[in-house]
Amino acid sequence: MIRKSNIIKGMLAIILLAASTLPLFARAQVRIKDISSLSGNREYQLIGYGLVTGLNGTGDKSRISIEMVRGMMQKMGLDVEPAYIATKNVAAVIVTAMLPSYGREGESFNVTVSSLGDATSLQGGVLLPTLLKGGDGNVYAVAQGQISLGGFESHQNRGSGNIQKNHQTVGIISGGAIMERGVNDKFARNGKFSILLHKKDPTLTKQIKELVDKRYGYGWANIINPGEVQITIPLAMRDDPVSFAANIEEMTLTVDEPNRVVINERTGTVIVGNKVRISRVAISHNGIRIAIDETAPAGNTTSNRRRGEEKTGSMVSVQGETTVNDLVTTLNALGASPKDLIAIFQAIYAAGALHGELKIM
Numbered sequence: 001m002i003r004k005s006n007i008i009k010g011m012l013a014i015i016l017l018a019a020s021t022l023p024l025f026a027r028a029q030v031r032i033k034d035i036s037s038l039s040g041n042r043e044y045q046l047i048g049y050g051l052v053t054g055l056n057g058t059g060d061k062s063r064i065s066i067e068m069v070r071g072m073m074q075k076m077g078l079d080v081e082p083a084y085i086a087t088k089n090v091a092a093v094i095v096t097a098m099l100p101s102y103g104r105e106g107e108s109f110n111v112t113v114s115s116l117g118d119a120t121s122l123q124g125g126v127l128l129p130t131l132l133k134g135g136d137g138n139v140y141a142v143a144q145g146q147i148s149l150g151g152f153e154s155h156q157n158r159g160s161g162n163i164q165k166n167h168q169t170v171g172i173i174s175g176g177a178i179m180e181r182g183v184n185d186k187f188a189r190n191g192k193f194s195i196l197l198h199k200k201d202p203t204l205t206k207q208i209k210e211l212v213d214k215r216y217g218y219g220w221a222n223i224i225n226p227g228e229v230q231i232t233i234p235l236a237m238r239d240d241p242v243s244f245a246a247n248i249e250e251m252t253l254t255v256d257e258p259n260r261v262v263i264n265e266r267t268g269t270v271i272v273g274n275k276v277r278i279s280r281v282a283i284s285h286n287g288i289r290i291a292i293d294e295t296a297p298a299g300n301t302t303s304n305r306r307r308g309e310e311k312t313g314s315m316v317s318v319q320g321e322t323t324v325n326d327l328v329t330t331l332n333a334l335g336a337s338p339k340d341l342i343a344i345f346q347a348i349y350a351a352g353a354l355h356g357e358l359k360i361m
Contacts, residue, residue, distance in 0.1 A: 029252045030252060031249060031250055032249050032251050035255070036197045038193055038194070038195065038245055039193050040187050043099060044098065045096070045134070046096065047094065048131050048133060050092075050129070051090055051091070051092060052091045052113065052119075052125035052147065053089065053128060054089065055119070055124065058088075058091075058123065058168075059089050059119050060092060064117060065087045065117050069087060091125065096112050097111040097112065097141065101185060103179050105179055105181065108179070110172055111143045111177045112172050115169035119169060120169070122149060122168065122169055124147075126144075128144060129142055138181065140183070141180055142177065142180055143178075144173075146173065147173055187245070191233050191238060193230075194230045199227070202226040204255070205228070209221040209223055211251050211253060212248060216234065259277075259357060263360050266361075270328075270341050270345070276354065279353040331344070346360075
């Protein structure tokens, strides 16, 4: 009978053996728009508080919801004593949203609604009109509508408990906010805009400048910092800066593969870059002994397993200019588990022998 652990190890060996022969992060042609954004293309945070009504007895009993219901009724000309207000079908909520860039009056966008008190579910609730304010205290939008949770909650017989899918006290309203006030954004207000890289990289920043210089001439692009290139719009294009920016965004450049090892300890996933190198190092882990000698002839990779010596384990010798893929291939030939691989990579990185970035998810 085939053991499940052996199947898992075999599958991992196949995946990582393929990684040793294929460049996971090959040099690729990408558009500038795929690795950057334009200055001004930003969203603004909005927040407000309000009431959700129509709940099926799952509302909150906190004092804040009672006061909010009373305040709402007073604004409508009805004064009710707090003792007569029941809030089991009402919930106090916080409403948050991101105001779209270059938004204009009348434009709709999504909002997120989350319980503020001790409500057990917002299922079936309706958000009453809620003012959404920005960081400057001004009202930019009004939100209301039916809340969507994307889940459910059902009650079973006594002693059987309840069945619940997804979180019941946070929901969204698609297109639930209407913009009442724009942010007065204007693209390239001073005849300039900036290309902002998603990840600050001096090499990519220089490549973008050189591309613009090659197409439009020297002086239209200037490097501000390792993640920003400022573009000056030619006079002939000042009346249509968006088209000029679109032309630049469609330019392509070559992106080098990252020297990176990505590890997900929860799932046992290991992804390695094709050019990550390992210096001379010796490691002993769970009976597996690893020796890497970069002074020996390249391409000479050997592994020997000693029979009847479970305590001493296996001896792995990786020689020459060694990549992570070489090491992975050799370890999988010895049946190393995902847990072993993760521990070994972390140890090599801590010893300073892994020439690349180690990212743990």
